[in-house]
Amino acid sequence: MMMEIKNVSFGYNRKQTVFDDFSLTLGEGSVYGLLGRNGTGKSTLLYLMTGLLRPRRGEVLYQGVNVSLRRPETLSQMFIVPEEFTLPKVSLKQFVSLNRPFYPRFSDELLCSCLRDFDMNEDIHLGELSMGQKKKAYMCFALATNTQLLVMDEPSNGLDIPSKSQFRRVVASGMAEDKAVIISTHQVRDIDSLLDHVVIIDGSRTLLNRSVADICSHLCFTELSSGELTGDELFTQPSVHGQSVILPNRLGEEEGTLNLELLFNATLAHPEKMAQVFNEK
Amino acid sequence: MKFKESRPIYLQIADRICDEIHQGIYPEDGRIPSVREYAALVEVNANTVVRTYDYLQSQEIIYTRRGLGYFVCPKAKKKIFSLRKSVFMNVELPEFFKQLRTLGIPIEEIVRMYGEQDES
Numbered sequence: 001m002m003m004e005i006k007n008v009s010f011g012y013n014r015k016q017t018v019f020d021d022f023s024l025t026l027g028e029g030s031v032y033g034l035l036g037r038n039g040t041g042k043s044t045l046l047y048l049m050t051g052l053l054r055p056r057r058g059e060v061l062y063q064g065v066n067v068s069l070r071r072p073e074t075l076s077q078m079f080i081v082p083e084e085f086t087l088p089k090v091s092l093k094q095f096v097s098l099n100r101p102f103y104p105r106f107s108d109e110l111l112c113s114c115l116r117d118f119d120m121n122e123d124i125h126l127g128e129l130s131m132g133q134k135k136k137a138y139m140c141f142a143l144a145t146n147t148q149l150l151v152m153d154e155p156s157n158g159l160d161i162p163s164k165s166q167f168r169r170v171v172a173s174g175m176a177e178d179k180a181v182i183i184s185t186h187q188v189r190d191i192d193s194l195l196d197h198v199v200i201i202d203g204s205r206t207l208l209n210r211s212v213a214d215i216c217s218h219l220c221f222t223e224l225s226s227g228e229l230t231g232d233e234l235f236t237q238p239s240v241h242g243q244s245v246i247l248p249n250r251l252g253e254e255e256g257t258l259n260l261e262l263l264f265n266a267t268l269a270h271p272e273k274m275a276q277v278f279n280e281k
Numbered sequence: 282m283k284f285k286e287s288r289p290i291y292l293q294i295a296d297r298i299c300d301e302i303h304q305g306i307y308p309e310d311g312r313i314p315s316v317r318e319y320a321a322l323v324e325v326n327a328n329t330v331v332r333t334y335d336y337l338q339s340q341e342i343i344y345t346r347r348g349l350g351y352f353v354c355p356k357a358k359k360k361i362f363s364l365r366k367s368v369f370m371n372v373e374l375p376e377f378f379k380q381l382r383t384l385g386i387p388i389e390e391i392v393r394m395y396g397e398q399d400e401s
Binding site: 029216 | 288289290293318320321322324325326327329332
């Protein structure tokens with residue numbers, strides 16, 4: 001496995017604990033969506049994964065190597081785009097020439113194509129950009145580093161409407177079998193078609209860690225009018241049509257499309273019940 | 282691309298590609314975009330498109346040439362036509378008949394309307 005988080009405990013000070021005996025394993029070749037309520041430690045988890053924070057107890061292994069050691073061969077294989085960051089007031093070209101030596105697989109071709117996808121060019125100056133443009137420029141650099149692991153914290157925040165679509169295109173085309181992309185977000189509609197794996201966390205627990213195909217073979221997401229409810233529903237939520245519902249998928253075949261918002265709400269409301277559905281078959 | 286909730290995304294993408302083959306955008310024996318190109322086009326995960334292509338291959342609508350990519354099968358249009366017909370006959374038509382019965386519409390009325398439409 002690419003990333004193993006083993007029995008990690010972490011807190012920013014002695015009184016408060018964010019993670020307590022937390023474990024999670026992630027493989028390559030997938031785009032992971034990391035979901036969780038506000039303040040449940042999504043960003044903290046991303047920092048622990050990339051060696052920016054060190055756990056109090058337990059360990060985080062990347063390709064079998066402890067990331068807390070911050071070995072160059074580990075760090076050169078991962079890149080994180082935090083939710084907020086400051087860029088130096090230099091031209092993009094200067095920024096690239098200063099930072100690319102840290103990333104052996106850096107690709108000029110990828111940089112160009114990403115910038116082009118975002119309607120930007122290489123002659124920009126990082127000190128003169130708006131927040132959204134800065135985010136796009138940094139994401140282009142992140143994708144161009146071509147690292148095996150790419151971590152993005154709330155990447156669609158601050159992007160305008162066309163850029164969200166461009167973002168999906170850029171991630172979809174930058175994906176390869178030896179890579180993993182982890183996206184933490186609350187804007188589920190911005191990214192749901194991009195994901196093939198969903199992770200939902202809540203403090204010390206992983207509530208869900210499954211592929212989208214697996215989820216859809218166990219659950220059906222649909223809209224029913226109030227008269228059509230049968231009592232079989234695992235979760236219901238009022239919607240324009242009547243009710244958005246999750247039903248157990250009895251056929252075992254993939255029936256519909258994942259409704260990430262509904263899944264998230266259901267998993268947080270009834271974690272045990274939802275976990276049981278997956279363990280039945 | 283906008284996706285409906287009732288059908289897996291990979292099948293909706295398959296429908297889209299079938300439409301494009303039907304319209305001649307991808308001619309028979311012509312190359313279709315790579316998995317990654319198509320994923321970027323419809324803004325979905327590449328693995329979803331891999332499943333779409335697997336499905337289309339199993340339906341003998343596309344085939345691979347080693348190292349060259351995916352191509353439209355020579356008889357793809359005919360295949361798509363017969364697939365669509367069977368979906369219509371076996372899925373949509375029974376649903377239609379059910380509606381007729383619920384609303385109490387005699388089949389003669391439908392036959393008459395169908396005839397009128399033919400003449401106009």
